[in-house]
Amino acid sequence: xxxxxxxxxxxxxxxxxxxxxxxxxxxxxxxxxxxTNKTNRAVFTxxxxxxxxxxxxxxxxxxxSNFPPYGRDFxxxxxxxxxxxxxxxxxxxxxxxxxxxILPAYLDPKLQLQDLLTGVCFASAGSGYDPLTxxxxxxxxxxxxxxxxxxxKSKITAAVGTERTATILSKSISFLSxxxxxxxINYFSTPLRSPYYDIPAYTDLMIExxxxxxxxxxxxGARVIGVVCIPSIGCLPAQRTLNGGIKRAxxxxxxxxxxxxxxxxxxxxxxxxxRLPEAHLMYIDNYSPLLSLIQNPAQYGFEVVxxxxxxxxxxxxxxxCNRDTPGTCNDVSKYIFWDSFHxxxxxxxxxxxxxxxEVKI
Numbered sequence: 270x271x272x273x274x275x276x277x278x279x280x281x282x283x284x285x286x287x288x289x290x291x292x293x294x295x296x297x298x299x300x301x302x303x304x305t306n307k308t309n310r311a312v313f314t315x316x317x318x319x320x321x322x323x324x325x326x327x328x329x330x331x332x333x334s335n336f337p338p339y340g341r342d343f344x345x346x347x348x349x350x351x352x353x354x355x356x357x358x359x360x361x362x363x364x365x366x367x368x369x370x371i372l373p374a375y376l377d378p379k380l381q382l383q384d385l386l387t388g389v390c391f392a393s394a395g396s397g398y399d400p401l402t403x404x405x406x407x408x409x410x411x412x413x414x415x416x417x418x419x420x421x422k423s424k425i426t427a428a429v430g431t432e433r434t435a436t437i438l439s440k441s442i443s444f445l446s447x448x449x450x451x452x453x454i455n456y457f458s459t460p461l462r463s464p465y466y467d468i469p470a471y472t473d474l475m476i477e478x479x480x481x482x483x484x485x486x487x488x489x490g491a492r493v494i495g496v497v498c499i500p501s502i503g504c505l506p507a508q509r510t511l512n513g514g515i516k517r518a519x520x521x522x523x524x525x526x527x528x529x530x531x532x533x534x535x536x537x538x539x540x541x542x543x544r545l546p547e548a549h550l551m552y553i554d555n556y557s558p559l560l561s562l563i564q565n566p567a568q569y570g571f572e573v574v575x576x577x578x579x580x581x582x583x584x585x586x587x588x589x590c591n592r593d594t595p596g597t598c599n600d601v602s603k604y605i606f607w608d609s610f611h612x613x614x615x616x617x618x619x620x621x622x623x624x625x626x627e628v629k630i
Contacts, residue, residue, distance in 0.1 A: 312388035314359040316446035320392035323350030323374035332395035337592040355614030397451040398475040438490035446497035472530040499527040507609035510583045558623045577606040
């Protein structure tokens, strides 16, 4: 953690800002249209800050958002560890499938049996497909999240029996959302990976990790899995500031890397659906929907597309977006982004609505 401490101390450096900042990048997940029969359905989510509903509150890491002004529009106006002003996609997919309005974090010690039976979140802000991504901020890697899912299965099996547990898992729907942190921090902002991999090779490494995770998740009992692609990360406010030049244009190299990974991810999902006899894996496009909001803001009721609401909106995120940060906006409804990386609750709702019309189960 010495490296991380040095990063925080050197907050005046724009380059260092980029190294910390991308840890918290979101993928801006979308949802799918719920099946007609919602009986006994549970929802599980895996991934990074897009999905994390507070797991990082219970681990030792600086990748947290459990302080104001985060959560100012959440139920009760309290920060919960969600990287937004309100709800995040984990909550919305649970709501869309008629399960519950809020998806709790699995590590929350206050969880009751009923919370577990209807689904929980295993995601961890700052994580990625590349194991190195999670190590940099000591967050939960994909293998860590899978281990928690296995413990979850053992816990509910002890409570309700093997047969009911198998039914819950077979009727559940899981969502995985990550990848932006891998590209942004490991490849574009540090020398940790780029000297050893070109972009095609690095995205292959990411795909291999995704493949292993999805097959292991299937082996544990998950059958219906939505996998969210990487969004147009080059158009996030922080990436505009760091790599967009004087005009703060979208960083096209980042966008092109996301497009390449997404193409490989789509092929992977097609392949796994053919290989795994009971699998129903879905590729969920979130690249185009987010770009549509950014390019056509008035159509969705937004005015500000290139800055976040928190502080200046150029670089603030996580610890840099706090109750003492000056300049935080009053009317968040005008903004697509809450901080320089994560959408507002309003934007998340719209993204969910867009994708729910395109993908059906």
